[in-house]
Amino acid sequence: xxxxxxxxxIRDPDLHRSRLTSGFRLILAIPHFLWLAGWxxxxxxxxxxxxxxxxxxxxxxxxxxxxxAAYVRYAAHVVSxxxxxxxxxxxxxxxxxxxxxxxxxxxxxxxxxxVTGFRLLLAVPAIILADLMMGFGTSxxxxxxxxxGGLVATVALLSWFVIVARGEIPRGFRDALAYSIGYSAQxxxxxxxxxxxxPNSDPAVYEAANAYRSDPIRLTVDDDLRxxxxxxxxxxxxAIPHLVFATLxxxxxxxxxxxxxxxxxFRGRPADxxxxxxxxxxxxxxxxxxxxxxxxxxxxxxxxxxxxxxxxVEVEAPVQxxxxVTGFRILLAIPALLIQSALNTLAFVAGVxxxxxxLARGSAPQxxxxxxxxxxxxxxxxxxxxFLLTERYPYTxxxxxxxxxxxxxxxxxx
Amino acid sequence: MWFFAAxxxxxxxxxxxxxxLPQLDPHDYFSSSFLDRSAAYERFLRIDFVLSAVALLVVxxxxxxxxxxxxxESAAGRVGTGMLLGMLGFAFVWLSQLPFSVxxxxxxxxxxxxxxxxxxxxxxxxxGLGGQFLFICAAIGIVMALAGVMRRRWWVAxxxxxxxxxxxxxxxxxxxxxxxxxxxxxxxxxDARALARKEGxxxxxxxxxxVRKQTTAPNAEAVGIGSSRRVILWDTLLDRRFDRREVRTIxxxxxxxxxxxxxxxxxxxxxxxxxxxxxxxxxxxxxxxxMYRPEAVPVALFVLIAVQVATIPLQNIVSRHVExxxxxxxxxxxxxxxxxxxxxxxxxxxSLNQPRPPAWAYALFETHPTIIQRIAIARAWEDRETGRSxx
Numbered sequence: 001x002x003x004x005x006x007x008x009x010i011r012d013p014d015l016h017r018s019r020l021t022s023g024f025r026l027i028l029a030i031p032h033f034l035w036l037a038g039w040x041x042x043x044x045x046x047x048x049x050x051x052x053x054x055x056x057x058x059x060x061x062x063x064x065x066x067x068x069a070a071y072v073r074y075a076a077h078v079v080s081x082x083x084x085x086x087x088x089x090x091x092x093x094x095x096x097x098x099x100x101x102x103x104x105x106x107x108x109x110x111x112x113x114x115v116t117g118f119r120l121l122l123a124v125p126a127i128i129l130a131d132l133m134m135g136f137g138t139s140x141x142x143x144x145x146x147x148x149g150g151l152v153a154t155v156a157l158l159s160w161f162v163i164v165a166r167g168e169i170p171r172g173f174r175d176a177l178a179y180s181i182g183y184s185a186q187x188x189x190x191x192x193x194x195x196x197x198x199p200n201s202d203p204a205v206y207e208a209a210n211a212y213r214s215d216p217i218r219l220t221v222d223d224d225l226r227x228x229x230x231x232x233x234x235x236x237x238x239a240i241p242h243l244v245f246a247t248l249x250x251x252x253x254x255x256x257x258x259x260x261x262x263x264x265x266f267r268g269r270p271a272d273x274x275x276x277x278x279x280x281x282x283x284x285x286x287x288x289x290x291x292x293x294x295x296x297x298x299x300x301x302x303x304x305x306x307x308x309x310x311x312x313v314e315v316e317a318p319v320q321x322x323x324x325v326t327g328f329r330i331l332l333a334i335p336a337l338l339i340q341s342a343l344n345t346l347a348f349v350a351g352v353x354x355x356x357x358x359l360a361r362g363s364a365p366q367x368x369x370x371x372x373x374x375x376x377x378x379x380x381x382x383x384x385x386x387f388l389l390t391e392r393y394p395y396t397x398x399x400x401x402x403x404x405x406x407x408x409x410x411x412x413x414x
Numbered sequence: 415m416w417f418f419a420a421x422x423x424x425x426x427x428x429x430x431x432x433x434x435l436p437q438l439d440p441h442d443y444f445s446s447s448f449l450d451r452s453a454a455y456e457r458f459l460r461i462d463f464v465l466s467a468v469a470l471l472v473v474x475x476x477x478x479x480x481x482x483x484x485x486x487e488s489a490a491g492r493v494g495t496g497m498l499l500g501m502l503g504f505a506f507v508w509l510s511q512l513p514f515s516v517x518x519x520x521x522x523x524x525x526x527x528x529x530x531x532x533x534x535x536x537x538x539x540x541x542g543l544g545g546q547f548l549f550i551c552a553a554i555g556i557v558m559a560l561a562g563v564m565r566r567r568w569w570v571a572x573x574x575x576x577x578x579x580x581x582x583x584x585x586x587x588x589x590x591x592x593x594x595x596x597x598x599x600x601x602x603x604x605d606a607r608a609l610a611r612k613e614g615x616x617x618x619x620x621x622x623x624x625v626r627k628q629t630t631a632p633n634a635e636a637v638g639i640g641s642s643r644r645v646i647l648w649d650t651l652l653d654r655r656f657d658r659r660e661v662r663t664i665x666x667x668x669x670x671x672x673x674x675x676x677x678x679x680x681x682x683x684x685x686x687x688x689x690x691x692x693x694x695x696x697x698x699x700x701x702x703x704x705m706y707r708p709e710a711v712p713v714a715l716f717v718l719i720a721v722q723v724a725t726i727p728l729q730n731i732v733s734r735h736v737e738x739x740x741x742x743x744x745x746x747x748x749x750x751x752x753x754x755x756x757x758x759x760x761x762x763x764x765s766l767n768q769p770r771p772p773a774w775a776y777a778l779f780e781t782h783p784t785i786i787q788r789i790a791i792a793r794a795w796e797d798r799e800t801g802r803s804x805x
Contacts (some may be wrong), residue, residue, distance in 0.1 A: 188544075228487050231498075234505045237544045241497060241551040299498040301490035309489050 005106040005195030006072065008182030010208040015168050017087050022163040025082060028089065032078045035092055043071040047192045054116045054193050065098040065108040065194060070094035072188040073103045076181050079134070083156035084169055085177035101178055103185050111196035114347055123191045125353050126199045130187040132209035132349055135342065151342040152180045155396060159333050169213060175397030176339075179208040201350070202367035203374045203398030213399045216316040216392050217384040218379040219286070223296050223310040225366060227358035232294060235355065239292040245302055246288050253281045264326045264388045270318040278387040280304035283313045286380050293351030294364055295372035311373065313380045321391040329388060336382045336394045347375035374398050416686060423682050424732075427674060428740040435790040436797070442684060442767040443759055443789060452768040458521050460775055466514035467723050475508040476519040477503055481712030482702070493558045496708035500550040503715040508543050515539065522629075523767055530628050552579075561705040568705055569692035574694075577685045581639065584677055588638040591646070593624040599652060605662045606645075606669075612747050613666070613673045620645045620665060622652065631765045632656065634664050635673035639681075643672050656760055659753035663744055664761075670743030676736045683732055691721045726778060733781040741788055747793040754792040758785050 009356050021028060044369075050064040054189065060068075074094025080086040080101040135150015159173045167312075187200035202209065232236060260274040284304030290296040290311035300309050325332065350368040357365050381394035440449055484502055488495040519535050522528035530538075560568035597603040597620055606620040625633075625648045632651040645668040651661060664665050671677070671744055679711055699710035699715045744755055763783040769785040776784060783791065 230484075230502065230505070231487050234501070234543075237540075237547050238498065238501055240544045240547050241501075244548065298487055298489035299494060302495045303491070361479075 004186065004200060005109075005197050006186045006189035006206070008178060008185065008206050008208050009102045010100065010178055011097070012086075014087070014100070015171060015174060017084060017163040017167060017169050019164055019167050021087070021089070022084055022160060023162070024286050025084060028084045029078065032081065032090065032092070036075060036078050039071055039074065043068060043192065050193050051116065051119065053257065054111055055113060058113060059110045060108040060193050062108055068192040069105040069189075069194055072185055072192060072194065073105065075188060076103050076185045079152075079181050080177070082413070083152055083177050083181070084159045084163060084172055085156075085181060092342075101181060103182075105189065105194055108194075111193065115196045116193065119193060119196075120191065122198075123187065126187045126190060126201075128345070128351060129201060129353070130184045131201070132346055135182055150344060151339070152177055154338050154342045158338070165202070172396035172399075175209040175211060177402055179203055179206045179398045182206045182209065200367045202370040204370055205367075206398065211397050211399050212290055213395060215381065215395060215399070216390040217282075217381045218314045219373060219375055219380060220312045220314060221310065222312075223364075223369065225363045225369060227294060227297050227354075227362060227364050229359055229362055231297070232355060232358040233300070235294060236293065238299065241290065242288040242291065242300065242302070246285055249281055249284065253278060253387070260388050261326070261329070264321055264322060268323060269320050269358040269390050272318065275318045275389055279313075279315045279384075279389055282315065282380055282383045282387065282389065285383070286311065286313045286376055288381065289347075289405070290372070290376055293347055293372050294354040294358060295347075295351070295369055295376060311376065315384060315389055318389060321388065324389045326388060329386065332393075333382065333386045336378075336385060339394075339396055340379055340382045343375040343378050349371045350375075417691065419682075420686055423679060423686070424735065426679060427676070427736045429738055429742045430798070433791075433794055433798075436793050438786050438790050438793065440786050443755075443786070444762070444769055448763065449769065452716060452762070452766045454729060455521070455766040456771065456775070456779075459518060460779060462514050462518050462521070463779070466511055469510045469514065470507060471716075471720060471723060473506050474503065474712075474719050478713045478716035479508050482709035485708055488708075492706070492708050493555055493562075496554045496558045496711045497551040499708055499711040500554040500715065501547045501561045503712055504543065504546050505691045507719075508539065512539075514538065526630050527631050527766060529626075540787055557714075558708070565706060566700070566704050568694055569689075569696045573685070573689050573692055576698050577681065578687055580681050580684050582593075584637075584639045585642050588642045588644050588646075591623065591637070594621045594646065595624070597622055597647075600671050601658060602652065602661055602665075605658065606665050609662065609669055609747055613669045613743065615643070615669055615672045618643050618645060618669065618672050620647060620668075622647050624649050626650055626653070627642055632761060634668050635766050636668045636677065636705055639675075639677050643677070645669060645672065650764070655764060656757060657753075658749075660757035660760060663748055663750065663757040664752045666744035667740045670740035670747070671736070673743060674736070674739060676740070679736065687725070691718065694721060730777065730779070730781055734783050737782045738787075738791065741783070741791050742795070745792060749799075751792040751796040753801075754795075755789050758788040758792070761785065 037223045046064055046067055050068060051058050053061045053064060071094060073096060074090070074092070076097050077086075077094065077099040078089035081088075081090050086100040088100065096102065096104070107152070131150070133151050135153030155176050159169050160176070162173070163169055183199060183201055189195050190197070190199050215329065256274050256277050260270050260278060263274065281304060283306065284300075284302070287296075287300035287304065287309040290309065291298075291300050296309065296311045298310065306312065350371045353371070354364045354368050357363075357368070377399070378396070380395055381390075382394075384390050385392070385394055444452075481499055481503065484499055485495050488498045490498065516532060516536070518529060519528055519532065523530075553576070557568055557572055560571050560575075564571060597606060601622070607616075610616050610618050610620070621644055624647050628649075630650055631648075632655070633648045634651060635646050636643070637646060645665065647661075647665070647668075651664060656664070695714045695717045696705065699705055699707075699713050702710035702713055704710060705714060741754070745751060748754070761767065767785055768775075769789075770785060771780060782788070
């Protein structure tokens with residue numbers, strides 16, 4: 001895989017946040033908003049000059065490249081500050097190495113003139129994805145659309161409550177924010193001609209934002225990225241029987257869930273039979289969504305059997321659970337459900353992009369596939385939490401790690 | 415037994431035995447320009463249909479031969495894989511029919527019959543394919559589950575199940591229809607109530623379906639069984655091209671279908687047809703391991719569609735038989751042959767229906783008696799009533 005020209009770096013992994021500055025974060029950021037808006041206006045003009053220069057000479061002008069790189073870096077600093085991904089008040093210059101969440105941007109190199117000529121057009125899918133990730137129109141080029149429920153907007157809002165209460169941001173929240181900011185920065189870099197390498201949405205390649213974890217509910221992926229053009233074209237329709245079946249199965253799950261809640265509340269652990277039934281459902285819906293969103297290729301079975309599908313769910317056997325956490329499970333799951341909704345939107349859009357790509361190439365792009373896997377993993381963990389299969393809260397960060405394309409560290413606990 | 419049942423079903427729909435239809439000349443009822451125009455219009459659609467049927471059989475034949483290779487696209491068990499192969503078969507059918515349906519639409523738009531846009535039509539049929547996928551999955555699920563238990567004799571239990579499902583579908587179909595509203599024209603509504611009472615089906619409602627945005631062609635149908643029975647008039651019938659007496663005739667015709675339980679009898683014919691078809695499928699799929707194996711599904715699809723295409727003339731004979739009975743009941747109820755003649759004439763003009771098609775087209779395409787036959791039925795009824803000899 002080619003190295004990325006715009007790389008996310010987390011220079012300070014500290015998760016502590018000042019309650020005071022976090023509480024007033026939006027107000028404190030007002031000078032940065034004004035400065036960013038002014039800078040963006042100038043950067044847009046400079047980008048046009050850079051586009052012409054790159055078209056003529058085949059590589060960006062070093063001076064314009066420096067200016068635009070500083071803007072992209074500064075935008076990442078500001079977004080990190082506003083979304084609580086980082087704590088300190090950022091500087092106004094976008095200087096490299098000046099902020100805990102930072103970007104490393106390569107020096108200007110040669111770029112393909114065709115890719116340069118059609119840059120803005122080519123960037124549209126990435127801009128859409130970045131905007132959906134951000135959720136409030138702060139991504140590429142200062143925002144091309146607005147959407148309230150994006151991953152960053154949702155996680156930032158939830159982070160605010162957590163930080164005000166505990167003075168610390170959860171690692172998963174910070175990493176989800178950092179991943180989205182990193183992707184958005186790549187999109188900015190691509191749109192502003194800092195590089196001609198297409199933004200990569202693969203959560204696994206944002207090493208700085210990845211955690212190596214062993215959760216009780218995990219996803220395994222054994223997919224070769226091949227996609228049948230025929231089944232891809234009809235994918236939405238081919239999934240209909242499964243969606244109908246999942247809905248019918250869901251009715252039974254509703255009653256099983258209520259029964260399981262009572263059992264877990266009184267016994268302290270779920271009933272084995274009910275847990276197996278609910279696990280099957282979690283696994284089955286994961287198979288179905290993997291198929292529907294082109295995250296996997298083969299038509300899934302209707303049984304949710306373990307090991308029966310390339311994108312599969314492993315669920316550990318039920319153990320003793322805290323009765324308080326069980327009693328208030330539905331309320332406690334609300335933040336996870338909000339994040340799940342934001343991730344599902346991303347997965348859906350990724351699925352649409354994969355559809356076009358797979359029809360043309362007969363394969364799925366790894367980055368979009370792995371973004372879908374990230375959403376599916378979170379889905380499975382949220383459903384498992386809601387169905388009382390585990391009391392471990394869903395992990396928000398991109399923990400795709402070794403399950404996808406990164407090698408696990410040697411000292412990783414089993 | 416089978417022939418006895420078929421003969422009972424056939425004889426349960428009757429027009430008077432000694433009815434002799436007068437020989438009529440279409441030129442007495444239609445202008446030469448209309449006859450030429452309708453002949454040209456229908457000729458194109460017939461050729462389009464024949465070509466589409468050939469393409470359908472070729473595509474399904476190839477699919478029967480090579481379709482088993484798509485099992486590699488499935489991670490499901492035998493039933494799930496069978497469902498996938500069934501859906502892919504329908505997907506190929508859709509793809510193979512697409513050019514012909516677009517050509518047909520182009521022709522209908524050119525003649526002012528259809529108002530559907532091309533994109534709307536293609537997207538609509540694509541979405542409709544989802545419903546077909548559900549249907550084929552259910553059917554294959556049943557057949558393969560039965561084959562799991564009964565192996566080669568699955569069809570013995572399969573036929574009653576499919577007949578039961580057909581009954582269920584016939585019952586619920588009226589409730590699935592959207593864009594229906596009650597008759598807003600008070601006079602037509604009063605006529606419909608009076609006709610329903612006269613035909614002994616007083617509780618059968620008459621509804622109107624909005625199709626004006628899709629087509630200019632008028633139509634009506636009787637749907638449902640038992641308490642779900644109803645008559646549906648397309649709103650293109652009520653756009654003043656047909657006068658009140660003509661609409662009465664058409665409503666009486668549809669109520670005739672209801673009175674004579676034609677939907678139920680249609681399911682009877684379906685039961686008679688599905689029995690040999692299922693047996694034939696069981697026979698044809700033996701080399702692929704029978705319907706127990708998903709690899710047999712493409713062969714089963716080919717046999718099913720081939721039987722359907724091959725028996726079109728027979729299906730049309732049955733259909734024309736019951737339509738003639740409904741025409742007769744309408745005449746007996748309204749006692750207005752002039753209105754019937756005018757209604758049939760207007761139907762032909764509005765739909766560009768060729769009044770007397772060639773014999774081969776009559777056998778292959780005409781689900782109703784030809785327009786000139788229907789006018790002749792009205793004339794024959796009139797002759798019987800007045801005691802005149804036909805001619």
